[in-house]
Amino acid sequence: EVQLVQSGxxxxxxxxxxxxxxxxxxxxxxNNWIGWVRQxxxxxxxxxxxxYPGDSDTRYSPSFLGQVSISADKSTSTAYLQWRSLKAxxxxxxxCARHFTGTTFVYFDYWGQGTLVTVSS
Amino acid sequence: SYELTQPPSVxxxxxxxxxxxxSGHALPKQYASWYQQxxxxxxxxxxxxxxxRPSGIPGRFSGATSGTTATLTISGVQAEDEADxxxxxxxxxxPDSTNTYVIFxxxxxxxxx
Numbered sequence: 001e002v003q004l005v006q007s008g009x010x011x012x013x014x015x016x017x018x019x020x021x022x023x024x025x026x027x028x029x030x031n032n033w034i035g036w037v038r039q040x041x042x043x044x045x046x047x048x049x050x051x052y053p054g055d056s057d058t059r060y061s062p063s064f065l066g067q068v069s070i071s072a073d074k075s076t077s078t079a080y081l082q083w084r085s086l087k088a089x090x091x092x093x094x095x096c097a098r099h100f101t102g103t104t105f106v107y108f109d110y111w112g113q114g115t116l117v118t119v120s121s
Numbered sequence: 122s123y124e125l126t127q128p129p130s131v132x133x134x135x136x137x138x139x140x141x142x143x144s145g146h147a148l149p150k151q152y153a154s155w156y157q158q159x160x161x162x163x164x165x166x167x168x169x170x171x172x173x174r175p176s177g178i179p180g181r182f183s184g185a186t187s188g189t190t191a192t193l194t195i196s197g198v199q200a201e202d203e204a205d206x207x208x209x210x211x212x213x214x215x216p217d218s219t220n221t222y223v224i225f226x227x228x229x230x231x232x233x234x
Binding site for chain 2: 035037044045046047061062095097099100101104105106107108109111112113114
């Protein structure tokens, strides 16, 4: 059974750093892209980027490039989303999801349960 | 920038057919996918590659694309289908797909009256 289990909710102050995780099981972590999606009440779902754990190839949405870092640890089948300096506008629900892609298609077939990040002074 | 446009809300009575549209200029070249999201839950894939249904998704869910519009159809709507539905596709910047960006629509709230 494919499972993506995310780390728990976080409350942080502006300027602090944060790394949230997504531990996977039930499939070949190394050979599948895995991505992160942000959800805020006002803007719906937003694709942030993806990583291919096999070679750490990483792609970012232009909206998030330079704002976050996405990585993967093959030894623990875990993907990460990291911020160096949080802003209040980073407050949102974050989902990891397995990412299937081909020349003419892309979709997310399994999702984590979500990690709520709250940034407030 | 590329956008996918969905109606904010659709309402139907139980047993009727719900149709949710998603418009985008690249849909003739890139397949659409659809996700169901209930309050407090993660999205669930209900349609991928325009018309394919993952295992476990009821047969009343179907998808189609014509030109620049993808449509999710729910036949014989049930109360449990009340949820937000998000369409998703891609915007390929280069022929070898090295710069393929994922795009989501704004979401449609389906209300079962």
